[in-house]
Amino acid sequence: MDVTTFRALHQNRAPGDPLVLPGPWDAASARVFAEAGFAALATPSAGVSASLGYADGEAPADEMFAAVTRIVRAVTEFGVPVSADLEGGYGLSPKDLVARVQDTGAVGVNLEDSTADGLKDPHRHADWLAEVRAAAGPALFVNARVDTYVRGMKDPDETIGRARLYVEAGADGIYPIMAPPEHLPTLAAAIPSPLNALALPGSPPPRELGELGATRVTFGPGLQRRAMAAVRDIARDLLT
Known part of the structure; x- marks a missing residue:
């Protein structure tokens, strides 16, 4: 799959026309989404973990990478690029993480800035992201997840501060997971990169999230x- 194609899908999006990335949890669901005509896919770590019989965050790294490999292989004939949610990188060095991602065939990756103990130091995490960027070069779309809202920090300035550090470190996109829709315009105006919004039951549909800045x-x-x-x-x- 071509990371250049995937990166281009994030550029020059009209308001109300965000890139919609369904989250396949296995090879069969990936094929369904590809056959439906979606331009790209983004695996959810929690969904993949569930398909493997694990709770969120408990799937072994080897099983997660193997699952992502199967998902990528299932949509290769459609030319659909895949981004993989790989949580916090499974303790791998940036070089080893990038190598494992590239072995799966995925062209993008989500990397989060918290652990079970709470938010990571943003400066140290930015340094780690910079190492990932250096190891990958332009061959990987790095989507930096910001977990402030998940951790109860409702002030968008905290999210913006972290996001800017991650963009400076080389992140291609920012994912302020669980950000309230009403915060998206503020975040989009202050963060100089593509913004990833999470669609939840009861939240605005993708079109409206795009109009808000996603x-x-x-x-x-x-x-x-x-x-x-x-x-x-x-x-x-x-x-029955």
Whole structure:
């Protein structure tokens, strides 16, 4: 898959026309989204973990990389680029992380700035992102996830400060996960990179998120959970 194509999909997006990236959790779901005509896909770590039988954050790195490899392989014939959510990088060095990502065939990666213990120091995380950027060169779209809202920090200035450090370090995009829709205009105006918004049940649809400032829209594990709800309905029907 071509990272140049993937990067270009983020450029010159008209308001109300964000890049919509469904989140496949396995090879079969990836093919469904590719066959439907989506231009690119973005795996959710929580959804992939669930498909592998693990809770969010508990899938072993080897299994996550193998799952991403299968997803990429499943859509190769469609020419659909895939970005992979790889949590905090699984403790790998930047060089090893980039090598593992490139072995999967993914052209993008989400990397978050928190651990189970809380938010990382933003300056140290920016330094780490800079090492990832140096190891990858232009061959990887680095989407830096900012976890301030997840951690209860509602002031957009904290998110903006972290985001700017990550952009300076070489991040291609910023993902302020769980940012309230009403904060998107402020974030988009202050952060000099494509902005990733999370679409949740009850949130504005992708078109409106784009009008508010989102360059791209992802769904986290939401689509996988909707699919599992449908499977539960099927199971109940079978029992009756």
